[in-house]
Amino acid sequence: MSGCIVVVDDERDMLLLLDRIISEESDYRVETFDDPQKALERVQLGGVDLVITDLKMPKMDGISLLEKIQSVDPSVSLVVITAFGTIETAVEATRKGACDFITKPFRRERILVTIENVMNFQSITRENNALREALGKSNGFAQLLGTTPVMRGIFDRIRQVAPTQGTVLITGPSGTGKELVAKALHTHSRRKKSRFVTLNCTAIPENVLESELFGHVKGAFTGAWKDKRGLVEDAHEGTLFLDEIGDLPPILQTKLLRLLQEGEYRPVGGNTTRKADLRFIAATNRLLKEEIARGRFREDLYYRLNVINFELPPLSERRGDIPLLSHHFLKKYATVNGKTITSICPLAMQRLMALDYPGNVRELENIIERGVIFCQTETLATQDLFLDNEPPDVPGNDSRSWRHLPFKEAKDQMIASFHRQYIDALLRDNNGNVSRAAQKAGIQRQYLHRLMKESGIVTDDYKGPNELE
Numbered sequence: 005m006s007g008c009i010v011v012v013d014d015e016r017d018m019l020l021l022l023d024r025i026i027s028e029e030s031d032y033r034v035e036t037f038d039d040p041q042k043a044l045e046r047v048q049l050g051g052v053d054l055v056i057t058d059l060k061m062p063k064m065d066g067i068s069l070l071e072k073i074q075s076v077d078p079s080v081s082l083v084v085i086t087a088f089g090t091i092e093t094a095v096e097a098t099r100k101g102a103c104d105f106i107t108k109p110f111r112r113e114r115i116l117v118t119i120e121n122v123m124n125f126q127s128i129t130r131e132n133n134a135l136r137e138a139l140g141k142s143n144g145f146a147q148l149l150g151t152t153p154v155m156r157g158i159f160d161r162i163r164q165v166a167p168t169q170g171t172v173l174i175t176g177p178s179g180t181g182k183e184l185v186a187k188a189l190h191t192h193s194r195r196k197k198s199r200f201v202t203l204n205c206t207a208i209p210e211n212v213l214e215s216e217l218f219g220h221v222k223g224a225f226t227g228a229w230k231d232k233r234g235l236v237e238d239a240h241e242g243t244l245f246l247d248e249i250g251d252l253p254p255i256l257q258t259k260l261l262r263l264l265q266e267g268e269y270r271p272v273g274g275n276t277t278r279k280a281d282l283r284f285i286a287a288t289n290r291l292l293k294e295e296i297a298r299g300r301f302r303e304d305l306y307y308r309l310n311v312i313n314f315e316l317p318p319l320s321e322r323r324g325d326i327p328l329l330s331h332h333f334l335k336k337y338a339t340v341n342g343k344t345i346t347s348i349c350p351l352a353m354q355r356l357m358a359l360d361y362p363g364n365v366r367e368l369e370n371i372i373e374r375g376v377i378f379c380q381t382e383t384l385a386t387q388d389l390f391l392d393n394e395p396p397d398v399p400g401n402d403s404r405s406w407r408h409l410p411f412k413e414a415k416d417q418m419i420a421s422f423h424r425q426y427i428d429a430l431l432r433d434n435n436g437n438v439s440r441a442a443q444k445a446g447i448q449r450q451y452l453h454r455l456m457k458e459s460g461i462v463t464d465d466y467k468g469p470n471e472l473e
């Protein structure tokens with residue numbers, strides 16, 4: 005991987021050492037500066053991916069340099085190097101935006117692992133930015149998004165099938181976008197000026213389903229005070245979308261078959277048949293072949309509906325679409341909630357990429373919506389997402405990074421990460437009340453305070469407006 009790393013330290017020996025370690029073990033270009041002001045000027049020129057800086061320097065301290073770099077180019081990642089004993093300043097640096105800190109004396113492996121992690125995040129961030137730009141350019145399918153080969157294939161088929169009269173059956177697990185595909189087929193058809201009407205076969209009680217679909221005439225049943233149009237009539241010259249078709253009761257399956265075969269239907273209580281000019285699209289997350297085998301779905305209706313089939317894959321089989329979809333939902337819910345959240349931090353994106361998503365795109369959408377609601381900065385972070393079974397979420401703590409560290413250093417990292425996450429969850433559950441939290445955890449209040457200090461955690465971040473200790 006290529007990239008440019010700027011190293012800043014007033015001690016020339018340290019600059020030489022870091023230059024040698026990085027140049028020998030990686031392909032990154034290293035530029036060293038003993039004057040922070042000069043390093044800042046270099047960042048201003050652009051093309052720098054990472055700045056590694058000492059914290060204690062006579063002309064400008066590391067924190068000030070960090071703040072200045074962030075105002076010049078917020079896309080540059082920052083790592084601070086600190087002497088043992090000044091850990092609090094290092095924690096302050098991470099609160100101000102540094103990705104990680106390294107304590108002196110450090111091991112070669114520690115530096116290299118940190119650099120690898122940060123540079124990986126950088127490349128994910130760049131990908132995210134490219135995706136955000138791609139989002140601006142429409143694929144012609146309104147809200148239906150995807151760039152993976154399987155989604156591109158679906159877009160091509162939509163373009164081919166939409167202008168035809170062919171009946172379509174869309175299958176796939178819940179939340180995979182079946183309704184969006186149905187809408188895209190309608191909006192790309194010659195029927196787009198007429199209505200797209202949906203009948204959700206599950207949502208409507210069986211006894212009113214027929215009248216809902218075909219309408220009824222006055223006096224057809226108790227309560228039928230006047231003639232009522234059905235959805236079939238509403239959809240005339242347009243598209244009728246039969247969602248959850250697998251749940252259509254048998255009696256209506258027969259009536260629907262007639263409509264499909266002959267283009268005719270009869271309103272409930274009516275004596276005459278009416279003609280319908282419709283395009284039919286049906287969707288189901290059930291395996292209709294199994295329903296047929298169990299005698300619950302008519303085989304002839306299945307073949308009438310399944311002229312053209314769209315099979316939508318679960319989100320876990322097209323993970324490449326997760327960044328694009330995440331940014332799409334971020335934009336949507338930031339607008340809905342009146343918030344200015346413009347990016348997703350690389351760590352959060354890594355977590356999003358790794359989830360299983362039994363609820364598919366709908367589940368991802370819910371996670372991002374929740375994240376937007378809790379996010380208080382311009383960047384959606386892992387902690388905003390409230391994902392269950394949170395694994396380690398700080399740089400340098402996933403198994404790929406600590407595997408290469410010496411045992412003691414790896415252990416310290418894991419323990420520090422555990423402290424951070426445990427205390428974070430504990431204080432969250434107890435609204436920042438340290439006494440209550442310590443009691444719940446079965447530890448001394450003073451000990452909890454010490455752990456909080458070491459982890460750079462302050463109670464104010466967890467207190468509601470009325471919470472007093």
Ligand SMILES: Nc1ncnc2c1ncn2[C@@H]1O[C@H](COP(=O)(O)OP(=O)(O)OP(=O)(O)O)[C@@H](O)[C@H]1O
Nearest residue numbers: 147148149177178179180181182183184289365366
């Ligand atoms: N490819 C996609 N691009 C953008 N949003 C999507 C995509 N797929 C699904 N969604 C969103 O996910 C949610 C669920 O989609 P949709 O209702 O179309 O799924 P479905 O397969 O019809 O679900 P169900 O079987 O539960 O009815 C919607 O909010 C939709 O906007």
